[in-house]
Amino acid sequence: MVAKSRGIPLTTLLLILFLSAIVPTSLSDQVLNSKNPRPSSSASSLGSSVAFQIKGNVYPLGYYTVSLAIGNPPKVYDLDIDTGSDLTWVQCDAPCQGCTIPRNRLYKPNGNLVKCGDPLCKAIQSAPNHHCAGPNEQCDYEVEYADQGSSLGVLLRDNIPLKFTNGSLARPILAFGCGYDQKHVGHNPSASTAGVLGLGNGKTSILSQLHSLGLIRNVVGHCLSERGGGFLFFGDQLVPQSGVVWTPLLQSSSTQHYKTGPADLFFDRKPTSVKGLQLIFDSGSSYTYFNSKAHKALVNLVTNDLRGKPLSRATEDSSLPICWRGPKPFKSLHDVTSNFKPLLLSFTKSKNSLLQLPPEAYLIVTKHGNVCLGILDGTEIGLGNTNIIGDISLQDKLVIYDNEKQQIGWASANCDRSSNS
Structure with missing residues (x-):
């Protein structure tokens, strides 16, 4: 959805498998199901990638999703992966219009609203029709997509726990949208996902925020299977050295x-x-x-x-x-x-x-x-x-x-x- 306003090596075995077949059938299993992760609080120790299993297909669903955990304790949200927009948003637990379908996948704000004076708020409110009454007011957002769909809500921050492919864990606090007014149109069916994972290169994207924290290289990649599913990754660890x-x-x-x-x-x-x-x-x-x-x-x-x-x-x-x-x-x-x-x-x-x-x-x-x-x-x-x-x-x-x-x-x-x- 085009928004209008829409590394460090793996083990030797994984690297050989990846370079010999670009993406072997077993690679994403090994990456996504790595065991015994090592907790880490040091960003400098996290020089690898984050990988996600993808679900969905082009037809009949019309979208591909990944599951992202948000909050502490974490709650899992299925999000439409979108390199055509920056802002990630989930359905807000608030009175809403055009609410996304999974009513058990609502995010409840808890005093973690982003203020208007925050640099990320200024980035999302760059459009001339967005104005804040004052720097301490809540940061509202509105994203309009090229298919005439849209999301309206408020910007907030929370923990998003991530497991890296080198086994490390991190709980970065990242900004995303809590949407309470959604509009779905176009050739796709009404969204049955909890929101959108914005993968663009603007300041508000999860990718850019992780990069600014020093956790990953500013690289994102995906592999969508014709038969459905696939995988997504942040960082450059899974980028082949040749054949691209x-x-x-x-x-x-x-x-x-x-x-x-x-x-x-x-x-x-x-x-x-x-x-x-x-x-x-x-x-x-x-x-x-x-x-x-x-x-x-x-x-x-x-x-x-x-x-x-x-x-x-x-x-x-x-x-x-x-x-x-x-x-x-x-x-x-x-x-x-x-x-x-x-x-x-x-x-x-x-x-x-x-x-x-x-x-x-x-x-x-x-x-x-x-x-x-x-x-x-x-x-x-x-x-x-x-x-x-x-x-x-x-x-x-x-x-x-x-x-x-x-x-x-x-x-x-x-x-x-x-x-x-």
Whole structure:
């Protein structure tokens, strides 16, 4: 959800496994289930990463989540992972509108409100319509997302216990939002999560706060499985030393998004009229969005290529705007991908920086057995000329957002948490 305003080595065995297969099926199990953690109160001893198991999928859920413990004693919240926004928020235990569904996942403030004079409050209230009556007043926030969803609430701080991959434990006190007025719209269903884990590079993100405390490198990465699940990590310990395609992040004075480009679109390895796209990598968006001109060109390419193939438009399927039916319902993508050509994005300012998009990275099979195009027209939902690379195109790729080197990287990967998950 694009917000508008939306290392130290592992053991030798783990490192060899990681570099030999980018992301082996057993890696996240070993990281997430490390035993006998060593408590530590020294930030300097925590030079590793924090890893989380991911749940969810592109379809039919429409989001990926991690569980984050907050408070003392800690309470666990399932949060939508979102590299397209900064602020993390959870549903507040207060009178609310558009409350998130899990009523047993409410956060109750306890005198831990952030004041208006706090630097993080100034960062979240940078928009001209936010004003504080005085430095000792509570810090209110409002985040509006590109799909017209939003969250309104108050900023506070609390313990967020974390277990690092080197076995150390920490209980940093971090700022996040307590939301009491939520709005859910767009192609995603109403959120059944307790809130959003903002992973952007602004000052209010959990990532930036952990980095400012000296606990991690300012790096975040995720691996989303096409079959559902995957893993997320903070810090640079799980970044492979080779095999990653890197491209620089574009600097922008108005947004804190992970924006790259320009990139040209290839269809079946042949150049197209779609050139010079600037792209935002956004794990909070289920689908990929192109501006109207680029989207129309892509639809024409796909439609023309399907001529003579046993597919016809399924206008009665409202799962996504453009769907096709076959002679009989499709049970999986593997039944239909041979009818579609691979796409490729070539980043023209980066040598050999190619983002491969096989049919699995832009198609879904619906509950009706039809196949739908998962690259949507962003202009139709108010994105203007903004182009977004969403979850559907990030599946089975290790994606790394390196804020220290100002670059984003990706590599093909097996993102399953384990071979028997």
